[in-house]
Amino acid sequence: MENLTENILVFATNIRTVTDKLTISAALDKNPAIEKWNIDQEDVDCVLRIISKTLSEEEIINIVENQNFKCASLE
């Protein structure tokens, strides 16, 4: 498990289907600032979890919203 918890960012999204995941994969995989990411599509919030040393919450929200998905920081 990652020890640097400050590098983990979590968001509630509407990335629900397999196709949705493919769409967002393309955007996230090509971003070199993202070390690792995953989506828990079993969860009602379809939680997107990102590990990045440099990206801010806002920047990630922008990336996801640019793919026409909802994305909000999870508190």
Add this chain to the structure above:
Amino acid sequence: MRTRDTNKEELVKQKAIEMMVKLGIEGFGMNRLAKESGVSVATLYIYYTDKEDLIKKIGIEIGQNFFNEMVKDFSPTMSFKDGLRKQWENRARFVIKYPLNVACWELLSHSSYRDYIMKESLCDFKSIMTEFIKNSIDKKELMPISKEIFWSIAYGPLYSLLRFHNEGKSMAGTPFELTKEAAEEAFELVIKALTP
């Protein structure tokens, strides 16, 4: 900035085990677990990537704890009778002390997580027990039988008695407590059955 709180993490694990046993693997979710543990969903996702990750980590931890208890004061070079008695003591202690963890382990060992969890947590234990059985057969203290039959006869009686003990009653519904004497009586019969 979030920091990891070990106490909170322990609480989450304990809650997850409780919920899994009560609701089943399909029945519980990360959101509900967060609520019941009093942590935010975000915190939960800091600890674990997803529900699958959580289940695997909990399963491995239970398996490793079980393994550590099983090998306490045990060596594969012990005589068959002493070694098996130690296994009975260690197993009984664990089952009585952590009934919820054992119930959770049972649940996971009937799920699709089984192979992964077993591989990650019990491989050392398996090799120790295999060595013990081999030594015992070589010393002619144990009959050469398949490991499935060995396991059923060696531990089946113990686990039945432990189930009665944890339920507080036997199959007939009469009150039951696993005393040292009862365990010893059953153990002697098992030794009788397995010794050449």
